Amino acid sequence: MTDAATIAQKYITLWNEADQAKRKDLIAQAWTEDATYIDPMMEGRGHDQIDALVGAVHQRFPGYVFAVSGKPEGYGDRVRFSWTLGAPDKDPIAKGTDFGIVAGDGRLKAITGFLDYVQA
């Protein structure tokens, strides 16, 4: 059984890491080397590209924080979890749901993201 809650929390933690060196460590722990990421706005493959995507979000939304929302779910090698992005103590500016495929070693090998809400 995939531990969806742990996978989701590790994933969100790396998205919140503004320090690039620390973030690269977290990415290497959470993603396989050939991992793919795609959402409606951006995509990347491998640790360096994924790090660049996360860094771009920090540049665009400094001080904003991702949080797991609801209960992550998983079965076999599949996971689904939802998240929010917002400034501390403010309503979220965005919400989304990510669908993942997990490798045999427990790291993510693919994420497809969808947006559930974007502040007007």
Next chain:
Amino acid sequence: MTDAATIAQKYITLWNEADQAKRKDLIAQAWTEDATYIDPMMEGRGHDQIDALVGAVHQRFPGYVFAVSGKPEGYGDRVRFSWTLGAPDKDPIAKGTDFGIVAGDGRLKAITGFLDYVQA
């Protein structure tokens, strides 16, 4: 741009087809030959296995109907849509969300399903 609404409707229509010969035609139109399907209860690869999964649902829930719920979404080769399963004029007994990858010819090559609600 993926036409997520059309893909979702074709997909739901084949799930509702009780006649196996007609259903196999619909499956061939909607899925690639090597397509994969997985949800928390079952999985299959290729037209024959997918047909067997759909047929098993008809056997278990005769007279029940799937319907698209909400607005299907897509970008690039990814789609997401939600559905309900219920007897006509009754509340749904199940709801779910499916995530798909679309081949270059517009047919589905992969679906990962999650359940959003199951009647107790």
